[in-house]
Amino acid sequence: MKKNRVEAFSDGVIAIIITIMVLELRVPHGEDFETLTPLIPVFLSYVLSFVYLGIYWNNHHHMLNAVQSVTGAILWANLHLLFWLSLVPFATGWMGENHFAPVPSALYGLVLLMAGVAYLILQQLIIKSQGPDSILKKAVRRDWKGKLSPVLYAAAIALAFRWEWITLGLYVLVALIWLIPDRRIEKILRSGAQE
Amino acid sequence: MKKNRVEAFSDGVIAIIITIMVLELRVPHGEDFETLTPLIPVFLSYVLSFVYLGIYWNNHHHMLNAVQSVTGAILWANLHLLFWLSLVPFATGWMGENHFAPVPSALYGLVLLMAGVAYLILQQLIIKSQGPDSILKKAVRRDWKGKLSPVLYAAAIALAFRWEWITLGLYVLVALIWLIPDRRIEKILRSGAQE
Amino acid sequence: MKKNRVEAFSDGVIAIIITIMVLELRVPHGEDFETLTPLIPVFLSYVLSFVYLGIYWNNHHHMLNAVQSVTGAILWANLHLLFWLSLVPFATGWMGENHFAPVPSALYGLVLLMAGVAYLILQQLIIKSQGPDSILKKAVRRDWKGKLSPVLYAAAIALAFRWEWITLGLYVLVALIWLIPDRRIEKILRSGAQE
Amino acid sequence: MKKNRVEAFSDGVIAIIITIMVLELRVPHGEDFETLTPLIPVFLSYVLSFVYLGIYWNNHHHMLNAVQSVTGAILWANLHLLFWLSLVPFATGWMGENHFAPVPSALYGLVLLMAGVAYLILQQLIIKSQGPDSILKKAVRRDWKGKLSPVLYAAAIALAFRWEWITLGLYVLVALIWLIPDRRIEKILRSGAQE
Numbered sequence: 001m002k003k004n005r006v007e008a009f010s011d012g013v014i015a016i017i018i019t020i021m022v023l024e025l026r027v028p029h030g031e032d033f034e035t036l037t038p039l040i041p042v043f044l045s046y047v048l049s050f051v052y053l054g055i056y057w058n059n060h061h062h063m064l065n066a067v068q069s070v071t072g073a074i075l076w077a078n079l080h081l082l083f084w085l086s087l088v089p090f091a092t093g094w095m096g097e098n099h100f101a102p103v104p105s106a107l108y109g110l111v112l113l114m115a116g117v118a119y120l121i122l123q124q125l126i127i128k129s130q131g132p133d134s135i136l137k138k139a140v141r142r143d144w145k146g147k148l149s150p151v152l153y154a155a156a157i158a159l160a161f162r163w164e165w166i167t168l169g170l171y172v173l174v175a176l177i178w179l180i181p182d183r184r185i186e187k188i189l190r191s192g193a194q195e
Numbered sequence: 196m197k198k199n200r201v202e203a204f205s206d207g208v209i210a211i212i213i214t215i216m217v218l219e220l221r222v223p224h225g226e227d228f229e230t231l232t233p234l235i236p237v238f239l240s241y242v243l244s245f246v247y248l249g250i251y252w253n254n255h256h257h258m259l260n261a262v263q264s265v266t267g268a269i270l271w272a273n274l275h276l277l278f279w280l281s282l283v284p285f286a287t288g289w290m291g292e293n294h295f296a297p298v299p300s301a302l303y304g305l306v307l308l309m310a311g312v313a314y315l316i317l318q319q320l321i322i323k324s325q326g327p328d329s330i331l332k333k334a335v336r337r338d339w340k341g342k343l344s345p346v347l348y349a350a351a352i353a354l355a356f357r358w359e360w361i362t363l364g365l366y367v368l369v370a371l372i373w374l375i376p377d378r379r380i381e382k383i384l385r386s387g388a389q390e
Numbered sequence: 391m392k393k394n395r396v397e398a399f400s401d402g403v404i405a406i407i408i409t410i411m412v413l414e415l416r417v418p419h420g421e422d423f424e425t426l427t428p429l430i431p432v433f434l435s436y437v438l439s440f441v442y443l444g445i446y447w448n449n450h451h452h453m454l455n456a457v458q459s460v461t462g463a464i465l466w467a468n469l470h471l472l473f474w475l476s477l478v479p480f481a482t483g484w485m486g487e488n489h490f491a492p493v494p495s496a497l498y499g500l501v502l503l504m505a506g507v508a509y510l511i512l513q514q515l516i517i518k519s520q521g522p523d524s525i526l527k528k529a530v531r532r533d534w535k536g537k538l539s540p541v542l543y544a545a546a547i548a549l550a551f552r553w554e555w556i557t558l559g560l561y562v563l564v565a566l567i568w569l570i571p572d573r574r575i576e577k578i579l580r581s582g583a584q585e
Numbered sequence: 586m587k588k589n590r591v592e593a594f595s596d597g598v599i600a601i602i603i604t605i606m607v608l609e610l611r612v613p614h615g616e617d618f619e620t621l622t623p624l625i626p627v628f629l630s631y632v633l634s635f636v637y638l639g640i641y642w643n644n645h646h647h648m649l650n651a652v653q654s655v656t657g658a659i660l661w662a663n664l665h666l667l668f669w670l671s672l673v674p675f676a677t678g679w680m681g682e683n684h685f686a687p688v689p690s691a692l693y694g695l696v697l698l699m700a701g702v703a704y705l706i707l708q709q710l711i712i713k714s715q716g717p718d719s720i721l722k723k724a725v726r727r728d729w730k731g732k733l734s735p736v737l738y739a740a741a742i743a744l745a746f747r748w749e750w751i752t753l754g755l756y757v758l759v760a761l762i763w764l765i766p767d768r769r770i771e772k773i774l775r776s777g778a779q780e
Contacts, residue, residue, distance in 0.1 A: 014204075030293075057274075061200060076639070104616055213472075217477065231497075245473055413608075
């Protein structure tokens with residue numbers, strides 16, 4: 001039951017974040033096609049962040065499936081992850097309204113990096129709580145995505161001040177890498193259920 | 196359990212979309228009846244979009260009742276649907292504030308069209324996941340509503356630049372067509388339960 | 391299961407309405423006590439609407455406890471109720487910012503009246519769906535609150551243009567009448583469970 | 586079932602409060618590091634309030650675990666708590682935008698104090714509803730945190746007009762005291778389950 005409430009709360013927060021983000025797409029004054037033009041970068045950064053939050057919701061969903069009991073530390077690690085995700089709308093809006101300028105693009109990467117780190121901390125705490133036979137540990141054994149993403153984010157932040165389009169390209173790349181849903185946990189869980 | 200979380204997340208997102216849409220109805224300065232006059236088109240477009248989102252929630256509700264297990268593809272098709280629905284408040288506000296002008300009315304239709312397409316994709320993926328004996332396939336066999344709506348939306352978009360009131364009339368018409376809740380799935384499900 | 395999703399969706403919408411209402415309390419510019427003074431009527435109307443939404447959530451909660459199955463008509467009657475409740479933040483903000491001026495106060499009453507009517511429609515549909523032995527019908531047999539409230543709202547609307555403080559007093563009075571939770575349904579349900 | 590809906594509604598409201606609070610972090614005009622500088626106090630007060638709401642969610646979660654049945658009085662005491670929590674975004678925004686000036690800092694403390702009092706009232710009503718063998722009563726027997734916090738808030742409010750940094754320090758201190766999750770209830774519950 002406890003786990004259900006953590007899931008419900010996380011779902012609620014992620015659902016609200018993903019939805020209030022669209023409020024940055026402010027209704028323009030004017031009724032022509034041209035009034036939409038300055039909104040295009042805001043829209044594109046909205047699409048990117050929507051995909052990222054979808055990925056987080058998706059993976060969070062899979063990861064919590066593998067959890068048996070929620071400790072105080074897991075609760076706070078989860079809130080810590082939600083904290084960084086809650087900054088995504090701000091970073092998205094700032095990046096979009098400044099047409100992917102260096103500093104806003106770097107800040108966007110920083111928020112993604114911190115969310116990624118928060119996700120790894122949550123993962124480690126769940127593994128630790130499950131003891132030596134952790135089902136999650138087996139599932140993420142070759143977690144090259146989780147290890148590669150922070151490196152790519154860090155590279156994107158560093159490059160933002162010289163080649164901002166490479167930065168943006170890296171954000172799209174990381175999203176594409178993760179877009180393939182995390183079938184590893186699903187597979188292990190399924191084989192565990194069959195035994 | 197997995198399905199429950201998808202339902203809960205979708206409910207959350209649709210509930211937030213339907214509610215933040217009312218924020219476009221900005222509190223006017225002035226305390227007379229007249230200060231409400233410019234808000235009338237914003238209010239009417241709010242009513243229309245509220246009905247549309249109610250229809251989507253309603254049909255989504257029925258469709259997911261027929262789902263047994265949620266695959267990664269279904270999860271993403273569902274997020275894709277929620278993405279287009281999340282743009283409804285923006286399109287509603289723009290159309291309302293510009294008193295149903297051609298371009299905003301066409302954009303509104305485009306968002307509805309894309310949401311309709313996203314709904315059909317989700318439906319197809321669920322049918323595919325259920326195999327040859329899909330309960331949903333039987334239920335939507337004569338899905339004339341689902342096939343007619345995109346045609347009417349496309350006509351509405353094309354007509355927006357000449358006869359914007361026909362466009363608006365078509366949006367109302369499609370809403371009325373759907374307002375009758377989707378009893379087909381319910382009926383098939385019920386007969387399935389009785390066998 | 392179906393009922394659970396209707397409850398969850400309604401809870402979500404009411405929770406969002408009650409919370410975004412606080413956004414009308416805009417953070418003032420200035421750091422003195424005096425900058426809060428113009429916010430006092432906005433705050434007081436927020437308190438009043440918070441209580442009203444709490445009453446609706448509470449009674450909705452009790453009423454749905456008595457529901458066995460949700461029909462399409464009940465679903466739409468519920469959305470109709472949520473529609474009028476979604477206009478409460480707008481009416482609250484307009485009334486508060488205009489210091490309880492006649493027209494905004496009357497509009498506030500109109501929204502409450504429509505929500506009250508929508509609640510009664512929902513109640514009738516549930517009773518009808520339950521047939522002659524409706525548990526809800528017994529519970530609301532002497533529903534003097536439900537019958538008195540619309541009369542008081544109508545009186546408040548009519549009086550708003552002459553004696554606006556009586557109008558406000560009537561809104562407070564109706565809230566106080568309802569504040570006492572609806573123990574009738576609870577009692578009947580409990581006695582039904584004991585038989 | 587009843588309890589679940591109270592939990593779900595509370596989770597929804599707290600999730601929305603925690604998320605709309607980030608809307609006070611307005612996207613700045615300008616693309617340099619310097620444009621972020623005036624946002625730093627707003628950000629810091631956001632972090633503080635995020636932690637406070639996390640603590641409330643966490644403790645609320647534990648407290649409701651100990652509840653068997655929800656009375657009307659408990660429902661309203663819960664709404665009363667949510668009311669004060671709903672004012673946290675306003676108080677946070679006002680304090681942050683005025684760089685922790687005396688009056689806004691005192692108001693922030695007042696909202697925290699009232700939320701703390703509302704929490705204690707809810708706790709008392711639950712204990713009362715459980716009768717002499719209340720499991721919650723045992724759990725909070727030595728509730729030094731709950732008794733110390735209001736004293737510290739009151740001190741912080743009084744000191745705000747002279748030493749505003751001590752006020753801020755006290756808010757951080759109370760948050761740190763509570764950050765350690767309430768293991769007392771968990772422990773008692775667990776030992777009760779083992780008997």
